[in-house]
Amino acid sequence: MANILVLAETSGDSVKSVTFEILGKLDGHTVDVAIVGDMGANAVADVAKYGAANVHNLKGDNLDKYSPEGYANALKEFIGDKYDLVFAGATSLAKDLVPRLSAMFDSGMASEVTNFVMDGDNFNGTRPLYAGKVLAKVELAGPKPGFVTVRPNALGLPDTPNAGAGAANDVAASAGEIRAAIKEIVKGASEKVDLTEANIIVSGGRAMKNAENFKILDELAEVLGATVGASRAAVDSGYAPHAMQVGQTGKTVAPSLYIACGISGAIQHLAGMRTSKVIVAINTDPDAPIFTKADYGIVGDLFQIVPILKEELKKIM
Amino acid sequence: MNIFVCIKQVPDTETKVTPNGDGSYIETNSIKWIMNPYDEFAVEQALLTKAANSGSTVTVVRVGGVKDTEALRNALAMGADEAILVEAGDNLDSYMTAKALKGAIEKSGKTPDVIFTGKQAIDDDCLQVPQILATMLNMPSVSVVVGCEQDGSKYTLKREIEGGALEVYEVNSPAVIACNKGLNSPRYASLPGIMKAKRKPLAQHSLADVGVTEADARVKYSNFQLPPEKPPGKKFDAMDEAAQAGVVAEVVKLLREEAKVI
Numbered sequence: 001m002a003n004i005l006v007l008a009e010t011s012g013d014s015v016k017s018v019t020f021e022i023l024g025k026l027d028g029h030t031v032d033v034a035i036v037g038d039m040g041a042n043a044v045a046d047v048a049k050y051g052a053a054n055v056h057n058l059k060g061d062n063l064d065k066y067s068p069e070g071y072a073n074a075l076k077e078f079i080g081d082k083y084d085l086v087f088a089g090a091t092s093l094a095k096d097l098v099p100r101l102s103a104m105f106d107s108g109m110a111s112e113v114t115n116f117v118m119d120g121d122n123f124n125g126t127r128p129l130y131a132g133k134v135l136a137k138v139e140l141a142g143p144k145p146g147f148v149t150v151r152p153n154a155l156g157l158p159d160t161p162n163a164g165a166g167a168a169n170d171v172a173a174s175a176g177e178i179r180a181a182i183k184e185i186v187k188g189a190s191e192k193v194d195l196t197e198a199n200i201i202v203s204g205g206r207a208m209k210n211a212e213n214f215k216i217l218d219e220l221a222e223v224l225g226a227t228v229g230a231s232r233a234a235v236d237s238g239y240a241p242h243a244m245q246v247g248q249t250g251k252t253v254a255p256s257l258y259i260a261c262g263i264s265g266a267i268q269h270l271a272g273m274r275t276s277k278v279i280v281a282i283n284t285d286p287d288a289p290i291f292t293k294a295d296y297g298i299v300g301d302l303f304q305i306v307p308i309l310k311e312e313l314k315k316i317m
Numbered sequence: 318m319n320i321f322v323c324i325k326q327v328p329d330t331e332t333k334v335t336p337n338g339d340g341s342y343i344e345t346n347s348i349k350w351i352m353n354p355y356d357e358f359a360v361e362q363a364l365l366t367k368a369a370n371s372g373s374t375v376t377v378v379r380v381g382g383v384k385d386t387e388a389l390r391n392a393l394a395m396g397a398d399e400a401i402l403v404e405a406g407d408n409l410d411s412y413m414t415a416k417a418l419k420g421a422i423e424k425s426g427k428t429p430d431v432i433f434t435g436k437q438a439i440d441d442d443c444l445q446v447p448q449i450l451a452t453m454l455n456m457p458s459v460s461v462v463v464g465c466e467q468d469g470s471k472y473t474l475k476r477e478i479e480g481g482a483l484e485v486y487e488v489n490s491p492a493v494i495a496c497n498k499g500l501n502s503p504r505y506a507s508l509p510g511i512m513k514a515k516r517k518p519l520a521q522h523s524l525a526d527v528g529v530t531e532a533d534a535r536v537k538y539s540n541f542q543l544p545p546e547k548p549p550g551k552k553f554d555a556m557d558e559a560a561q562a563g564v565v566a567e568v569v570k571l572l573r574e575e576a577k578v579i
């Protein structure tokens with residue numbers, strides 16, 4: 001049976017949900033979890049609940065905060081020849097880190113798979129290409145371990161997870177030489193969950209008319225616990241920063257609910273959000289392409305509909 | 318300074334992409350190819366760096382199909398000095414691509430001081446090549462860069478992370494810098510630039526010339542298919558103000574009871 005490692009990531013004291021999604025999908029396999037740093041006892045109990053056999057905390061000098069080389073060096077040494085496959089959530093840290101690890105092992109990496117099965121010891125994944133315009137099967141070749149990142153929200157959480165032993169283990173690790181080091185972190189405009197990990201997204205398009213009008217989307221998002229996104233048209237018009245852009249030259253997202261406000265639905269935007277589980281579209285043009293992807297379409301003026309929607313949701317949320 | 322830029326040629330974002338006959342790749346006949354949009358920021362940053370460091374040259378490298386060399390010509394027209402093309406399929410995996418880029422850079426005989434790339438290609442969306450290339454070349458690298466300041470051999474780089482937050486890195490050259498939208502405003506090629514580009518050197522190599530073989534394949538794709546179409550949804554007319562409250566209440570009820578997402 002394949003030896004599998006899942007690289008966990010925490011946000012504050014809690015483990016990111018995508019880690020649980022991966023563990024749940026690997027039910028039936030013996031899976032270890034590793035994290036650079038120290039996963040608190042509660043977090044260890046959480047990953048154990050989803051099936052982690054062993055939880056390895058990699059600790060050492062200069063590993064208290066992220067650096068691409070420090071994390072890669074520490075994990076390279078720890079992984080050694082112990083694992084056949086290494087999984088991680090496709091977070092902004094893992095997207096930076098995991099390709100470096102795959103290169104250190106001269107092995108292959110499948111980026112942002114949205115589903116996979118284990119065919120015996122072999123990984124057999126599905127991933128979107130061209131921002132989701134097509135899907136393809138992806139397999140790995142070359143030396144072990146193979147590396148895989150999984151798109152957050154794509155697998156979903158298991159209904160009834162099977163617990164693992166969750167034996168916590170400290171590993172002395174070395175960061176090695178760090179040539180690219182973080183001097184400071186500048187906070188973003190939003191303290192909310194990132195678009196790529198958000199469970200609900202409220203997005204605005206060109207019809208928002210200006211940056212100030214995004215306030216009504218912020219208010220709706222507040223009620224829903226959602227993150228606010230924008231179309232390329234809105235970003236290129238200067239209504240929203242690029243960090244908020246959903247679509248082929250922005251972020252590809254898979255929330256459980258996507259509310260598109262005043263977005264016509266250009267092909268590159270649809271590609272980036274079509275895997276959302278439920279899509280609501282609000283647009284004055286009944287023929288807008290966005291309605292072809294919407295589960296619930298409201299033909300109307302977003303400036304009238306959104307405030308009513310906010311009040312209606314307030315009643316039940 | 319020897320400045321390198323690695324670019325890719327990809328289908329235009331407005332292209333309707335469809336699988337080919339046997340599902341082994343996409344149908345490429347009617348595709349309009351463009352320079353990967355993120356690579357435009359890399360080319361622009363290379364040209365800005367050249368302008369700030371006299372005596373520098375910008376070499377642009379691409380691995381991919383040779384039928385259309387629009388992306389390389391565009392980079393030359395924007396102001397790059399020379400180009401290298403490694404002939405390969407447009408669906409080479411990240412490991413092979415990085416190895417081919419490394420081989421082409423080494424074959425140029427120039428030692429790179431800095432290598433700019435786009436943060437990801439918008440065709441396979443892997444976001445791997447810059448980091449793999451840096452590892453292979455034993456250089457530090459920073460990805461998803463939206464701010465770049467150079468002071469001699471020291472670069473201060475801003476990397477965008479979750480929620481638009483920024484990690485500020487300091488790194489000494491040589492380094493690989495993977496550029497994101499927002500870093501700069503890429504220039505358009507001028508007419509004289511386009512004319513001049515035709516006379517600029519464009520070296521061409523095979524994969525074998527740069528030391529890449531089939532044994533370097535690490536990722537195998539198959540079974541390209543269109544994503545499943547959703548069944549048509551429900552559409553409500555709320556143009557009339559009198560209907561709006563009822564429609565919104567109905568949709569909220571459906572979200573809760575039918576879709577169960579709130």
